[in-house]
Amino acid sequence: MLLNRRVSQFFFPSLTPAFMIRAGCIALAAYLIFGHLLTPFWIKGNSMEPAYQNGEVNFCWKLRYLFSKPRRGDVVVIRFAGQRITLLKRVIALENEEVEFRNGRLLIDGKEQNEPYLCHPCNWTLPSRRVEPDSVYVVGDNRSGPMPNHVFGQTSLSRILGGPLW
Amino acid sequence: MVNPIRNTGKSFNPAGRVTKKIPPTGKPPMIPDRRKVKYVLIGLGLIAIGIGIFFMFFQSEEKRVKKQFRLLSEGVSKETGENIFTMDQKIKKIGSLFNDTCDMAIPAHSLSGQMTREEITGYAARGRLHLAELQLTFHDFMIAFPQEGEARVRLTARLTGRTTTGEAINEAHEIDCLLKKTEKKWMFNRIEVIEVLKK
Numbered sequence: 001m002l003l004n005r006r007v008s009q010f011f012f013p014s015l016t017p018a019f020m021i022r023a024g025c026i027a028l029a030a031y032l033i034f035g036h037l038l039t040p041f042w043i044k045g046n047s048m049e050p051a052y053q054n055g056e057v058n059f060c061w062k063l064r065y066l067f068s069k070p071r072r073g074d075v076v077v078i079r080f081a082g083q084r085i086t087l088l089k090r091v092i093a094l095e096n097e098e099v100e101f102r103n104g105r106l107l108i109d110g111k112e113q114n115e116p117y118l119c120h121p122c123n124w125t126l127p128s129r130r131v132e133p134d135s136v137y138v139v140g141d142n143r144s145g146p147m148p149n150h151v152f153g154q155t156s157l158s159r160i161l162g163g164p165l166w
Numbered sequence: 167m168v169n170p171i172r173n174t175g176k177s178f179n180p181a182g183r184v185t186k187k188i189p190p191t192g193k194p195p196m197i198p199d200r201r202k203v204k205y206v207l208i209g210l211g212l213i214a215i216g217i218g219i220f221f222m223f224f225q226s227e228e229k230r231v232k233k234q235f236r237l238l239s240e241g242v243s244k245e246t247g248e249n250i251f252t253m254d255q256k257i258k259k260i261g262s263l264f265n266d267t268c269d270m271a272i273p274a275h276s277l278s279g280q281m282t283r284e285e286i287t288g289y290a291a292r293g294r295l296h297l298a299e300l301q302l303t304f305h306d307f308m309i310a311f312p313q314e315g316e317a318r319v320r321l322t323a324r325l326t327g328r329t330t331t332g333e334a335i336n337e338a339h340e341i342d343c344l345l346k347k348t349e350k351k352w353m354f355n356r357i358e359v360i361e362v363l364k365k
Contacts, residue, residue: 082306
């Protein structure tokens with residue numbers, strides 16, 4: 001009888017002022033956390049494989065770059081006009097650095113870089129270019145497809161929303 | 167013998183219930199606080215419903231601009247097995263959304279320069295032949311009215327679908343549009359794709 005009443009109270013609580021205040025606080029906290037600090041996103045596509053698989057769910061930690069700039073190797077979330085559609089890419093070069101691909105190998109300022117996060121073969125060749133100030137150069141981890149089909153390049157730091165939580 | 171009923175001044179109370187007498191105060195009866203709160207809540211609820219209905223039926227300029235994008239999305243989208251009649255209707259719908267000429271800057275689809283309405287519809291019709299299915303959706307609208315009869319819209323467009331050869335399409339672009347009001351209708355005057363990632 002007591003259990004029955006408790007179950008009933010759990011699913012159909014009495015709308016007391018205390019309950020309404022509690023529910024309001026929870027709703028406000030959820031809005032602030034999941035709307036502004038840790039926004040959930042759903043990965044569609046396989047450009048970041050094997051680190052991030054198609055269909056996975058993650059959260060964008062918005063305070064990641066509040067006091068620091070992205071570093072080489074960081075995975076960042078890049079916005080378009082708003083925050084509903086974003087890109088997940090890895091930073092490979094920072095501002096004023098020269099970036100180049102030579103037969104699939106990444107060269108920064110002419111030095112070959114070790115990229116342990118890659119597992120797909122790559123044969124890209126891209127002439128050297130300098131990253132503009134207040135920008136970073138981002139590429140996906142899955143570079144197995146032809147270069148023209150892959151979305152990559154330099155983007156302004158102001159477009160970086162944060163980084164994935166894991 | 168009949169005993170006469172004496173008027174004792176007490177009310178009839180056979181069960182002998184104890185009732186509390188409320189001393190007369192001379193003031194009108196007060197509405198309890200809980201009932202007051204209930205009336206306030208009901209009032210607020212009715213006001214909220216009224217505001218909701220107002221915004222639902224009130225066509226603001228922003229809504230009119232957004233409607234044009236919804237129509238463009240419907241016109242561009244293609245479902246599997248679409249017949250020629252539907253295709254023709256959609257192409258006409260796309261044409262009706264553009265001004266006589268429209269400035270296009272869509273490098274990803276090799277579209278640039280000023281195009282007439284007929285050129286745009288022709289391009290749309292040819293493009294559809296290579297697609298098995300296509301969905302165009304618009305997100306994150308930022309609408310501004312820089313001057314009377316002009317609307318500038320910045321948004322994200324998402325294209326998903328597949329070609330007739332089975333190749334998947336999954337693209338997102340930031341778009342800057344200029345719409346001009348012609349005969350109480352917002353028409354596309356300029357469409358430009360903003361480069362988010364510069365190779």
